[in-house]
Amino acid sequence: MKTYKDLSPSLRTIMTPGPVEVDPRVLRAMSYPILGQFDPEFTELMNETMDMLRDVFQTSNQWAFPIDGTSRSGIEAVLVSIIEPGDKVLVPIYGRFGHLLVEIAERCGAAVVTLEKAWGTVFDPEEISAAIGREKPAIVAMVHGETSTGCVQPFDGIGEECRRVDALLVVDAVATIGGVPVRTDEWLLDAVIGGTQKCLSVPSGMSPITYNARVEAKVLRRKTIERGLRDIDAAVPTVRPVASNYFDLGQLQDYWSPKRLNHHTEATTMLYALREGLRIVLQEGLEARFQRHKKHEAALVAGLQAMGLTLYGDPTCKLAVVTCIRIPAGVDGEAVRAMLLGSFGIEIASSFGPLKGQIWRIGTMGFSCNQKNVLHVLGALEATLHWHGVDISTGKALQAALAVYAGEATPC
Amino acid sequence: MKTYKDLSPSLRTIMTPGPVEVDPRVLRAMSYPILGQFDPEFTELMNETMDMLRDVFQTSNQWAFPIDGTSRSGIEAVLVSIIEPGDKVLVPIYGRFGHLLVEIAERCGAAVVTLEKAWGTVFDPEEISAAIGREKPAIVAMVHGETSTGCVQPFDGIGEECRRVDALLVVDAVATIGGVPVRTDEWLLDAVIGGTQKCLSVPSGMSPITYNARVEAKVLRRKTIERGLRDIDAAVPTVRPVASNYFDLGQLQDYWSPKRLNHHTEATTMLYALREGLRIVLQEGLEARFQRHKKHEAALVAGLQAMGLTLYGDPTCKLAVVTCIRIPAGVDGEAVRAMLLGSFGIEIASSFGPLKGQIWRIGTMGFSCNQKNVLHVLGALEATLHWHGVDISTGKALQAALAVYAGEATPC
Known part of the structure; x- marks a missing residue:
């Protein structure tokens, strides 16, 4: 039988835009024996993680929890849960990860409208606001910090314009959360997706997200229709149920709420890691x-x-x-x-x-x-x-x- | 500011059907500093993990790799990648996780046909084969071991019948892989999904899967059409692109192949854990x-x-x-x-x-x-x-x- 060596990775100085080095405190947290997912000690750790995520996202949103997957899983969870097929989604693109938002939105059945800016630059926020006013999209999805070009997009006025036309503003803050300001409530961001393996310095494998009541309302409206789907003439509903079980925010929030309705088995050790990483962030301030x-x-x-x-x-x-x-x-x-x-x-x-x-x-x-x-x-x-x-x-x-x-x- | 205690979970004897206790060797592997995702040392660890997964799945399939998510993410990745809207999917149900297969398949747009058996029993394999012959589904999706009822479904003749009607056989072996025999090639299983947090005793957060050339052919056919989608009258295509980016096996296998096309950032520490868990399984035999x-x-x-x-x-x-x-x-x-x-x-x-x-x-x-x-x-x-x-x-x-x-x- 083929044999495989003991794990013994070289020590690297990792100066990429992620994944980056992990604090030994986080690594140590990952070496603790696990708890069962419904063990009261574990659900308390889940609640603490939600609390700390609210602080890091600078939000008073009820919902702030990790999706169990790498960063793009958080993006997909938000988009697949809110995009109804045919919804107009506006994506301003100024680097590679804007294109990822387009791809995910299209796979969710969106009618995507894009704005493009030369790589290495960003939009004047007024250009985006003007496009929002003109297109009146259901959703605006954009990247906060583009690791592909090293540029950061300002948000001045964009959140206000989204409220004016009743669009939901979804922001990929995978690269920025914990490293540069992401002021969810102040900037009127409706949903924000963070990454673990960048400025939070937790290994890849979770994607913390937060979303507000406007997003929740759209998710729950779809959930209601889904429940009634079998009783309804298939030609009647204009919205379809969320096309994913794994990423359905309606089910996920029931799991992360005191109801604790079983969905997946929360990734125990990654949760230990995220909790410790967030503690380190908040202890530093x-x-x-x-x-x-x-x-x-x-x-x-x-x-x-x-x-x-x-x-x-x-x-x-x-x-x-x-x-x-x-x-x-x-x-x-x-x-x-x-x-x-x-x-x-x-x-x-x-x-x-x-x-x-x-x-x-x-x-x-x-x-x-x-x-x-x-x-x-x-x-x-x-x-x-x-x-x-x-x-x-x-x-x-x-x-x-x-x-x-x-x-x-x-x-x- | 609210403070949070040092992580110090109680030591439990975990005798549930998952998640279960983790071998200290696996926990130790998780405490190693990380490598970058394209570091040659890391891609070698990815390749070794694929090799060991083939042994554990008892297959010579080219494709055997983990999905970065909990067990149901592996199920969804397989189903969303192969179900074309309207495909007939046959699901024999004899417990809770059969219902999960139905739910996921329906969200993928399948026309689901079910067989139901009283909980606490399983099907005579001939009943399933007869239904396959009658329904001629595109896909048969079934659970190998039902943790909800503690029953295991035999497969005698089912794989052969699937080949006869050209159906793909997808098996949820989340609970069984590494604990009871799962003979992928011998039983003619086209895709198999395993879980980490059960008989492999690795923390929840990854789902190892394997699939053969029959599955790959269906995935790649969809990929081809997806690439040409913008040039085609939207009314013409009879297959649509995979409705997920995160779970698209076509993109995932390009990332896990020597091409190393960037998709997500592989979950470094969970990969360390899975590799060590698989080593332990194969060392035991x-x-x-x-x-x-x-x-x-x-x-x-x-x-x-x-x-x-x-x-x-x-x-x-x-x-x-x-x-x-x-x-x-x-x-x-x-x-x-x-x-x-x-x-x-x-x-x-x-x-x-x-x-x-x-x-x-x-x-x-x-x-x-x-x-x-x-x-x-x-x-x-x-x-x-x-x-x-x-x-x-x-x-x-x-x-x-x-x-x-x-x-x-x-x-x-």
Whole structure:
């Protein structure tokens, strides 16, 4: 029989836009023996996790719980639960994950209308509001922080315009939750989807979501019709039941409520991990955490610019937790990444679609976002580029970053 | 600010039909720092997991990988990927999880035809084969082991009949995989869904599946049409693209293949856990593991019968890993369960739907299935029933179980 070695993964410095390194406190939480899903101790842990999610999403919504799947499972759960076939869904696209929203919405039967912006930029919020006023969609779905381009979309006025035309506003905050402000209630976001493996620094495998009473009303209306479906002439209903059992928010909220109606078996160990990750976020404090991400971004950017490297994207909409760098002309970007991993144990990211071979992406997210890592990646990148004969300034990157840490400089 | 305590779950003896106790080796694997999803070390772990899944499913299928979600996510992934709206799906129901198959298939747009059998019994396989020949469904979906009733359905001839009418046979082996034989290739099963948190004794949160070339052909046919969809008059296509992105097996297999096309971010830590859980299963050996489950079942049953308790269900189709006990008349089943948990730290399960308040269910699955646990639950149940004034024989249960372990007795 074939045998397989003991698990013994190398220790990496993970500076991608996710998944990122996990706090040892979270790893330790995952090593605890499990509880049954209806054990009163476990349901209490579920309730605490909901409480902490409300704080992290900055919301007073009743519903805030994880979907048991990776980040896109949260997006699909929200969209499949609220999109009725034929619903008009407006998706402003400014990077790869906008296209994912389109794909998911279309699979749910939506009539999708898109707005597109060149990658590396974002929309003026008024452009989006104007499109909402013009199209009067049932749902607006958009990405908050695009890891594909390192850009963050402002929301000024968009939530208000959605309320005006009675559209639901669904936001993919997978990359931003826990790293940059996501003010669910203040921005009038109706549903928000977060990711675990980015700024929350919990392993991939859960997707925390929150949604308000406007979303719930649409979900429950569909549920009512579903229950009556067999008694009704099939030609009559204009809405169909949610096309998924696993992602049906109506059933999921009954499981996460005091009713505890059995749905799936909650992923025990991932719940332990998420709870511990959220505790760490709240113990640090949200605003302090946002400031920390900005500080390390500043040091990283100062170092990269001191080397003479050029950043990609419009700096006025730069996402603090992802920094995109133009690969210098003539350089094999993959060879550089391979040397960073092989010689330095550092992972940085390549890129998607039209940017393939054009940029590298460095994440400064959650537990990975610290001075040791930023200095390590700057030193390693400088040495690797120099080794490859790239014409860069040497000896300056770490000095520039250290100056930021010492409070003596800010990036150009 | 509200504070939350350090995680410190009580140690439980979990004797439910899942989730069950997790081997400390698996828990330890979950405490390792993570790797990036495209790190060559991680993709190698993914490949090893696929290899081991093929062994556990007893198949030479190319495709065997986990869906990142709880068990029903694997069921939904298979069904949503192969059911075209209007497809006839035959579901033989003999317990609660047959109804789940119906619900999922209906949400996928299937025309579902059911056969029903009284709970506590299973079908004569010839009844199912006759229905397949009569109905000529596109798909037959059925449960292998029903945790709701503790019954196991034999498959003799069903796979052959499915091939004859060109139906795909999809089997929910969530409760059985790793505990009782699931011979995918020998039984001509086209797709099989396993669960992690039962006989594999890995925490809930992944669902390993396997499927053969017949299933793949149907999935890929839909993928082709999906790609051409925008160019085709919407009224023309008779098949629609898969209604889910997260569960689209066509995209998932591209991610799990050497192509490594980006889909989701694989759930790193759960993959570590599944890999370690599968290593443990294969190190024990499948047939030895099946025998172990039968041995502890025999001891448990001997002890329960020695107490004078009555088992629920037809003994000729009893599932080795779940034992259902009729709650004696006049006994508050929930009070007994609460005392088992509170005084003995033991969890046994209540029941679903028509059996609510009628039976208890005891699981002997995976890591939880051991002599220490069986003797602990028998002793605790005897003492608890006696404490509640139930008229049972005392002092006999442990003797009867010990006799089985000593090889001196088999249950009546």
